[in-house]
Amino acid sequence: MQINWYPGHMAKAKRLLQEQIQRVDAVIELCDARLPYSSRNPDLGRMLSRKARILLLNKADLADPAATRNWLKYFSLQGIECASVQSNKNTRDVLKAIERMTQEKVERSAAKGMKRTIRVMVVGVPNVGKSTLINRLHGGAIAKTGNKPGVTRANQWVRVGDYLELLDTPGLLWPRLDDAEAARKLAYISAIRDEVLDTYALACGLLDDLTELAPDTLKERYHIQDMTLRGAALMEAVCRGRGFLLRGGEVDIERGCVVVLDEFRDGKLGRITLEQPPALHVEEENGI
Ligand SMILES: Nc1nc2c(ncn2[C@@H]2O[C@H](COP(=O)(O)OP(=O)(O)O)[C@@H](O)[C@H]2O)c(=O)[nH]1
Ligand SMILES: [Mg+2]
CATH class of the missing domain: 3.40.50.300 (P-loop containing nucleotide triphosphate hydrolases)
Structure with missing residues (x-):
């Protein structure tokens, strides 16, 4: 990347x-x-x-x-x-x-x-x-x-x-780019330019992450039934679920990618935090 x-x-x-x-x-x-x-x-x-x-x-x-x-x-x-x-x-x-x-x-x-x-x-x-x-x-x-x-x-x-x-100040400060996961998530929130990343890979990565972060949204908004789908297969299911089809019935992947990224960025997929803080206290984790 x-x-x-x-x-x-x-x-x-x-x-x-x-x-x-x-x-x-x-x-x-x-x-x-x-x-x-x-x-x-x-x-x-x-x-x-x-x-x-x-x-x-x-x-x-x-x-x-x-x-x-x-x-x-x-x-x-x-x-x-x-x-x-x-x-x-x-x-x-x-x-x-x-x-x-x-x-x-x-x-x-x-x-x-x-x-x-x-x-x-x-x-x-x-x-x-x-x-x-x-x-x-x-x-x-x-x-x-x-x-x-x-x-x-x-x-x-x-x-x-x-x-x-x-x-x-101009956006001169660079974010944490020490790992690919952080970089990918920074692209989801538009903190690094889209053009330098592959939109398809980015949108598929976001969908994969959403299976954990917002499974209900995937079900309801994108009509995904099989929650084991990942990557290209998941993107295709999203396109079908939303009716993003080209003439001849092929899926319009390009449109799917843009819509998924835009909807996430606009908050249409709900209020989603992409990373959690390290555990605060063991006691809290255990509910004590
Ligand atoms: N939803 C939401 N959008 C915001 C908020 N603050 C800024 N934005 C949007 O984020 C985008 C970037 O804002 P901008 O002020 O240009 O960011 P800068 O690059 O840090 O100066 C713009 O589209 C703003 O409308 C906020 O608190 N909530
Ligand atoms: Mg600015």
């Missing part, structure tokens, strides 16, 4: 980010609530060191709420301040979190008789909702958004109120 992150890109992105981190008061890190581990940048933590920060599990409306609660617990136990959000809807809590994170600095300036502008950087892998969050906080469209990676091209400062500025 080929992915278009090159070591040169990564080194440059890292350098830029390190420069910017020094200029901001706090950092908002966004990850995708459907893939909270694999959609985080593996090097960000080290780069931030002691900078005030919060991790937002965004697109919570598309993720399984119980899984999101477990992830929040998991990150909290690691001492990471975190919250779940839907950045295209409700961001009041995010503003409150920014105030909390920067309160000390504001008070220190106030003691010297100054009212300083707080600068916050929004970072995350492509398509995680950074520009959407900024627009929402700003109260109107100002940062460009789009349901594909790479819409934000340049760094952009956005003023929110008199004393807050947000920095939108």
Whole structure:
């Protein structure tokens, strides 16, 4: 599986980010609530060191709420301040979190008789909702958004109120690409480009994963009866179930692939989280 992150890109992105981190008061890190581990940048933590920060599990409306609660617990136990959000809807809590994170600095300036502008950087892998969050906080469209990676091209400062500025960063941060499974799931959520992956392989992989993650959806929406089907056979059954047929009765696999991926991305297959946190506590697992 080929992915278009090159070591040169990564080194440059890292350098830029390190420069910017020094200029901001706090950092908002966004990850995708459907893939909270694999959609985080593996090097960000080290780069931030002691900078005030919060991790937002965004697109919570598309993720399984119980899984999101477990992830929040998991990150909290690691001492990471975190919250779940839907950045295209409700961001009041995010503003409150920014105030909390920067309160000390504001008070220190106030003691010297100054009212300083707080600068916050929004970072995350492509398509995680950074520009959407900024627009929402700003109260109107100002940062460009789009349901594909790479819409934000340049760094952009956005003023929110008199004393807050947000920095939108292009989707320069690479996600965790250490294994093929993580890469595949990142492609499901459009965090890496479709074109670099084979749509057919991707859609078949998603269907295979759905046999475990959402078997009822497969039964109801795609009319799958034989839950032992996998790969090409499962895709064919989905096409037949949905009536994606070409003239002559052959299945329209191409259409099937596009529909399956689109429906998952739009949340039409239900609220599905693609990875679970490691077990929190043995006691909890045993229901004690
Ligand atoms: N369902 C849902 N979609 C969202 C949410 N936040 C952003 N999006 C969508 O995700 C896509 C990518 O958003 P964008 O802000 O451009 O991501 P960026 O690349 O991180 O700046 C857009 O189509 C947004 O409408 C959310 O909380 N829920
Ligand atoms: Mg953007």
